[in-house]
Amino acid sequence: MGLTGIQILGMLPKKNCKECGFPTCLAFAMKVAAGQADIAACPYVSEEAKEKISEASAPPIRTIKLGSGDHTLAVGGETVLFRHEKRFEHPTAIGLLLRTDMAEDEISERLAKFKKLRWERVGVKLEPEVIAIEDVGGDAQKMADLVKKVREEVPEAVLVLMSEKKDVLAAGAQECGEHKALLYGVTLENLKDMAELAKETGFPLGVKADSLGEAARISEELIKAGIKDIVLDTGPRGLRELYEDQVIMRRAAIKKRFKPFGFPSITFPFRFTENLVTEYMIASVLVAKYAGMIVLSDFRADLLYPLMVERMNIFTDPQRPLVVEEGIYPLNGPDENSPVCITCNFALTYFIVSGEIEGSRVPTWLLIKDTEGLSVLTAWAAGKFGADTIAEFVKKCGIADKVKHRKLIIPGYLAGIKGELEEELPDWEIVIGPREASGLPPFLKEWKAA
Numbered sequence: 001m002g003l004t005g006i007q008i009l010g011m012l013p014k015k016n017c018k019e020c021g022f023p024t025c026l027a028f029a030m031k032v033a034a035g036q037a038d039i040a041a042c043p044y045v046s047e048e049a050k051e052k053i054s055e056a057s058a059p060p061i062r063t064i065k066l067g068s069g070d071h072t073l074a075v076g077g078e079t080v081l082f083r084h085e086k087r088f089e090h091p092t093a094i095g096l097l098l099r100t101d102m103a104e105d106e107i108s109e110r111l112a113k114f115k116k117l118r119w120e121r122v123g124v125k126l127e128p129e130v131i132a133i134e135d136v137g138g139d140a141q142k143m144a145d146l147v148k149k150v151r152e153e154v155p156e157a158v159l160v161l162m163s164e165k166k167d168v169l170a171a172g173a174q175e176c177g178e179h180k181a182l183l184y185g186v187t188l189e190n191l192k193d194m195a196e197l198a199k200e201t202g203f204p205l206g207v208k209a210d211s212l213g214e215a216a217r218i219s220e221e222l223i224k225a226g227i228k229d230i231v232l233d234t235g236p237r238g239l240r241e242l243y244e245d246q247v248i249m250r251r252a253a254i255k256k257r258f259k260p261f262g263f264p265s266i267t268f269p270f271r272f273t274e275n276l277v278t279e280y281m282i283a284s285v286l287v288a289k290y291a292g293m294i295v296l297s298d299f300r301a302d303l304l305y306p307l308m309v310e311r312m313n314i315f316t317d318p319q320r321p322l323v324v325e326e327g328i329y330p331l332n333g334p335d336e337n338s339p340v341c342i343t344c345n346f347a348l349t350y351f352i353v354s355g356e357i358e359g360s361r362v363p364t365w366l367l368i369k370d371t372e373g374l375s376v377l378t379a380w381a382a383g384k385f386g387a388d389t390i391a392e393f394v395k396k397c398g399i400a401d402k403v404k405h406r407k408l409i410i411p412g413y414l415a416g417i418k419g420e421l422e423e424e425l426p427d428w429e430i431v432i433g434p435r436e437a438s439g440l441p442p443f444l445k446e447w448k449a450a
């Protein structure tokens, strides 16, 4: 279990020297206990205490880092069973499968899909991160060649190299250089060799088990062998077992601090179906419960996009709404005669409203008022988007210097504050806009400054 702030304070030198960036040792200890500061920030704490505190304050599921530099991917690091308890830390990594026996054309087509199928939604990038390369036939040179090709063509991809043969994984790892790949394929039989390879390369290992019990055994042996970075696969026994395994591992790691399961999992939904739609449905369950990585047999835009959106929704922090910055957003090149609309800074609202305005091609000034991420009506009910706060923002934001007219379009849902807002902004005419963003294009096309 984690240590309390007072327990951590007992292990600190209590110099109150502020070198850790906190005013007192107590303040620092409290932050370390809350997981908001790293014990290494205190230069005076003993190595022994550092190790003890680091271990006690580490998340029950270890964070595994793959890739390198700007293309580093973190999986695991989870601390809760349910998102509303705190948040989920690292989104399930989504990957595409390649095999060493695939034809050149097919590989090129898949790499092209990997590069192309990316989206942006409410300011968040939706991108796959992983390419898994499965060895077929045990040819180390083929693995090395394919890794080289992928590294050259898609340097941002994080790699999972799949083989039960040490020499094949070693050949692939060699081509990765500093770009850490997951070396997947550790069984009870090859465990020693794979542990050696992990030590030589510094790359994490992926356990390939046939059951939950076997996964625990392999994991335990690897821990004993000094391997710290592990990813777990409990095997393709059945769909129900796959789901149960994810839940059991997460519960055991978080509730019981069962070390062998204190690692993220890797899953392969295509092992349970030959139907691509069903495969993505399985993946959608695994995103919610609790896969660290999912490797898909193929990418298809209409299936991948909803999976990515689901992932985004599950892995956003429920305590911090997605927001955009307060300010004036010029859309479609507005000038001094262009309409002025105002809305809240809830990211979803912003992207829907700005999308409709951009689609209308009408040059428009969009004012975004900070409502702490609340939507229009919620913000109004919370006193963050009432006439007084809107008026204050309109006066200070500088829109009056950008337009000749004095007409402000407010969301239709705020029609009730029109009179009050006109009192607060006597120089402005308040125009009630449409209730829904979809009504903006026809509304703006009809709009006239004078």
Ligand code: SF4
Residues within 6 Å of the ligand: 012, 013, 014, 015, 016, 017, 018, 019, 020, 021, 022, 023, 024, 025, 028, 041, 042, 043, 044, 045
């Ligand atoms: S650096 Fe260490 S000794 Fe100094 S205030 Fe921080 S915790 Fe205390």
